[in-house]
Amino acid sequence: MTPFPASEFAARTARAQAGMAAAGLSALLLTTEPEIRYYTGFLTRFWESPSRPWFVVVPAEGPPIAVIPAIGAHLMGQSWIRDIRTFAAPAPDESALALLALTLREEVPPGGLIGLPDGAETHVRLPFSDWAVLQDLTLRRRFVGDGGLVARLRQAKSAAEIDRIATACAIAGRAFARVPEIAGAGVPLDQVFRGFQGLCLGEGADWVAYLAGGAGPGGYGDVISPATARPLAPGDVLMLDTGVVHGGYYSDFDRNFSVGPPGAEVAEAHETLIAASRAAKAIAHPGTTHAELFHAMHSLTSGGTPGANTGRIGHGLGMELTEGPSLLPWETASLRPGMVITLEPVIELSPGRIMVHEEVIAIEEDGARWLSNPAPPQIAVLS
Amino acid sequence: MTPFPASEFAARTARAQAGMAAAGLSALLLTTEPEIRYYTGFLTRFWESPSRPWFVVVPAEGPPIAVIPAIGAHLMGQSWIRDIRTFAAPAPDESALALLALTLREEVPPGGLIGLPDGAETHVRLPFSDWAVLQDLTLRRRFVGDGGLVARLRQAKSAAEIDRIATACAIAGRAFARVPEIAGAGVPLDQVFRGFQGLCLGEGADWVAYLAGGAGPGGYGDVISPATARPLAPGDVLMLDTGVVHGGYYSDFDRNFSVGPPGAEVAEAHETLIAASRAAKAIAHPGTTHAELFHAMHSLTSGGTPGANTGRIGHGLGMELTEGPSLLPWETASLRPGMVITLEPVIELSPGRIMVHEEVIAIEEDGARWLSNPAPPQIAVLS
Numbered sequence: 137m138t139p140f141p142a143s144e145f146a147a148r149t150a151r152a153q154a155g156m157a158a159a160g161l162s163a164l165l166l167t168t169e170p171e172i173r174y175y176t177g178f179l180t181r182f183w184e185s186p187s188r189p190w191f192v193v194v195p196a197e198g199p200p201i202a203v204i205p206a207i208g209a210h211l212m213g214q215s216w217i218r219d220i221r222t223f224a225a226p227a228p229d230e231s232a233l234a235l236l237a238l239t240l241r242e243e244v245p246p247g248g249l250i251g252l253p254d255g256a257e258t259h260v261r262l263p264f265s266d267w268a269v270l271q272d273l274t275l276r277r278r279f280v281g282d283g284g285l286v287a288r289l290r291q292a293k294s295a296a297e298i299d300r301i302a303t304a305c306a307i308a309g310r311a312f313a314r315v316p317e318i319a320g321a322g323v324p325l326d327q328v329f330r331g332f333q334g335l336c337l338g339e340g341a342d343w344v345a346y347l348a349g350g351a352g353p354g355g356y357g358d359v360i361s362p363a364t365a366r367p368l369a370p371g372d373v374l375m376l377d378t379g380v381v382h383g384g385y386y387s388d389f390d391r392n393f394s395v396g397p398p399g400a401e402v403a404e405a406h407e408t409l410i411a412a413s414r415a416a417k418a419i420a421h422p423g424t425t426h427a428e429l430f431h432a433m434h435s436l437t438s439g440g441t442p443g444a445n446t447g448r449i450g451h452g453l454g455m456e457l458t459e460g461p462s463l464l465p466w467e468t469a470s471l472r473p474g475m476v477i478t479l480e481p482v483i484e485l486s487p488g489r490i491m492v493h494e495e496v497i498a499i500e501e502d503g504a505r506w507l508s509n510p511a512p513p514q515i516a517v518l519s
Numbered sequence: 520m521t522p523f524p525a526s527e528f529a530a531r532t533a534r535a536q537a538g539m540a541a542a543g544l545s546a547l548l549l550t551t552e553p554e555i556r557y558y559t560g561f562l563t564r565f566w567e568s569p570s571r572p573w574f575v576v577v578p579a580e581g582p583p584i585a586v587i588p589a590i591g592a593h594l595m596g597q598s599w600i601r602d603i604r605t606f607a608a609p610a611p612d613e614s615a616l617a618l619l620a621l622t623l624r625e626e627v628p629p630g631g632l633i634g635l636p637d638g639a640e641t642h643v644r645l646p647f648s649d650w651a652v653l654q655d656l657t658l659r660r661r662f663v664g665d666g667g668l669v670a671r672l673r674q675a676k677s678a679a680e681i682d683r684i685a686t687a688c689a690i691a692g693r694a695f696a697r698v699p700e701i702a703g704a705g706v707p708l709d710q711v712f713r714g715f716q717g718l719c720l721g722e723g724a725d726w727v728a729y730l731a732g733g734a735g736p737g738g739y740g741d742v743i744s745p746a747t748a749r750p751l752a753p754g755d756v757l758m759l760d761t762g763v764v765h766g767g768y769y770s771d772f773d774r775n776f777s778v779g780p781p782g783a784e785v786a787e788a789h790e791t792l793i794a795a796s797r798a799a800k801a802i803a804h805p806g807t808t809h810a811e812l813f814h815a816m817h818s819l820t821s822g823g824t825p826g827a828n829t830g831r832i833g834h835g836l837g838m839e840l841t842e843g844p845s846l847l848p849w850e851t852a853s854l855r856p857g858m859v860i861t862l863e864p865v866i867e868l869s870p871g872r873i874m875v876h877e878e879v880i881a882i883e884e885d886g887a888r889w890l891s892n893p894a895p896p897q898i899a900v901l902s
């Protein structure tokens with residue numbers, strides 16, 4: 137796959153710097169995978185290893201500066217970043233923090249503010265004690281939250297980003313269409329999970345970052361469990377919810393299957409879930425509030441508790457499986473062009489027995505476009 | 520797979536509480552996936568979603584307390600944890616932090632210390648601003664680092680844990696043996712990566728959490744890159760380094776392959792790498808220092824820079840792809856029974872062209888046992 141051009145990252149950096157100027161920030165300090173990748177293009181699964189810190193500093197002007205372990209220099213050197221400062225890691229001393237602090241002292245005047253990504257979906261990827269050391273070493277500069285600046289900018293995707301998400305969704309869609317090849321009565325759920333991940337890879341996923349789901353008679357207990365070895369049985373509803381990765385961008389949607397003919401309750405619940413996601417898609421355009429999307433779905437599915445403990449019924453999607461915004465009844469913020477949103481209505485059929493459906497849409501100037509190929513009202517049937 | 524019995528988690532908790540008492544900690548606050556899973560058994564891929572905080576409090580006495588989003592209650596309810604307190608999430612207010620603070624105030628007297636896992640491989644999984652709010656809400660309790668207590672306890676694995684790692688390694692080993700089915704001259708590297716992940720699933724991996732590698736004429740540039748679409752060519756050395764997951768435990772080792780007959784330099788380098796890992800395994804027993812393992816390998820491979828920018832040549836392995844300890848020349852700490860260690864010697868053949876080999880051993884009372892089936896000195900050849 138062709139990497140994004142440097143102009144993509146330069147545009148992101150310029151938008152961040154405009155926001156930083158408005159907020160009085162002299163620099164941004166990035167410490168986590170999606171934040172660093174968003175401004176550099178640095179894509180590696182090596183973040184699975186928690187042993188080394190990684191830093192990128194976005195200065196008030198000019199391109200970002202990478203302050204990273206030497207093991208990453210070769211790969212970062214293939215990005216648009218030219219100022220790459222490396223430290224030995226792991227190491228017994230504070231040389232990594234010292235190099236970072238030196239960089240921050242160069243870019244931020246005494247008394248200046250260093251912004252850290254803040255709000256939902258963020259954390260500072262540093263050991264507890266190192267964080268105190270870094271504050272000491274930066275001398276008269278102060279760390280403050282960025283007020284959600286980085287998250288807000290990431291919410292509005294470029295056309296190039298949406299293309300990757302659409303491709304990831306298409307890959308997952310083709311894999312879902314092939315579920316009858318690997319699942320049916322008598323097949324243990326863990327074997328279904330393995331087989332489904334194989335289908336995703338076969339259809340072109342770079343990797344399968346997420347697979348959860350459930351199976352049970354007439355519904356399932358939750359949507360986050362790993363698979364058990366219990367064989368599928370007639371009357372089960374099987375749900376698979378996957379995040380496949382293509383070029384660093386995620387899909388996130390699910391599909392439900394009835395093992396054998398569905399009962400009336402399951403068939404009707406599925407039709408309702410499909411109607412709910414379609415109702416939300418129909419009103420989705422720039423200006424629609426997140427709460428309006430919530431209510432468009434919840435008004436159709438509200439037999440159970442709101443969100444049936446999921447706490448929201450949809451969210452942003454892109455470089456991570458879940459991003460802001462959250463579709464919640466009190467969210468008065470509005471959709472903006474370029475947002476990619478999952479619509480994830482849930483029905484609680486009885487206490488501890490739910491069905492969840494999920495689709496993906498992109499917000500365009502005049503409405504919304506499906507990125508997932510939307511499921512039909514009739515639940516798919518496995519033999 | 521059978522879950523660990525409650526006695527496994529009770530023993531872990533008792534060991535933590537002994538360490539807490541010695542360190543004067545009234546509670547431990549856990550916020551990350553491996554820490555929470557270690558004390559509860561809570562296993563889900565849902566951590567891929569960064570949108571919600573999760574907390575477990577280990578009190579001075581008695582079982583841990585889960586303070587988690589409602590979406591996790593069903594799955595946590597299947598663990599040995601009985602005290603499960605849930606909050607709505609995502610939410611616009613501080614109710615999650617308030618519930619956590621209430622729990623901490625119950626368990627920790629005013630003036631008491633709350634330990635946070637600290638040191639390499641740790642972070643506090645909370646947004647920047649939430650961390651300040653939590654400190655305010657806990658009223659006269661102080662957060663301190665745990666001095667590496669949690670990490671140190673996790674380093675010595677139980678027999679049940681080592682069994683899972685051994686199974687993960689066996690799965691990866693069977694997949695490596697089948698690489699000739701999916702790789703050879705003319706096959707694009709990204710297709711090799713997809714095919715290899717499929718083999719891992721086919722051999723029984725729950726999921727493939729990590730795959731990196733490289734391919735290039737006579738060696739590769741780094742060990743953390745994702746795949747490109749470049750086809751393998753005769754003379755290439757292909758390296759695949761994978762972390763497959765079985766029951767929540769990882770493998771982590773690699774294999775090298777020569778596309779067509781290897782040149783003398785590559786053949787010799789491979790033999791040297793194998794000799795290095797065997798030399799380290801031969802001296803590995805309780806009491807051997809991490810530095811001694813380092814030097815056992817490095818004395819054979821030291822044509823290049825120490826560690827050729829990887830910064831260490833081996834590390835702990837278990838619930839994460841990489842854990843402490845690190846095999847570094849200055850690490851005077853010693854191996855202990857139950858440690859699982861990767862041996863990862865590297866040779867720099869020329870600037871920017873390296874070969875890396877990796878095996879996994881478990882430290883037993885009287886020596887070390889291979890968990891990976893060790894590679895022979897002769898590099899495997901693909902047609």
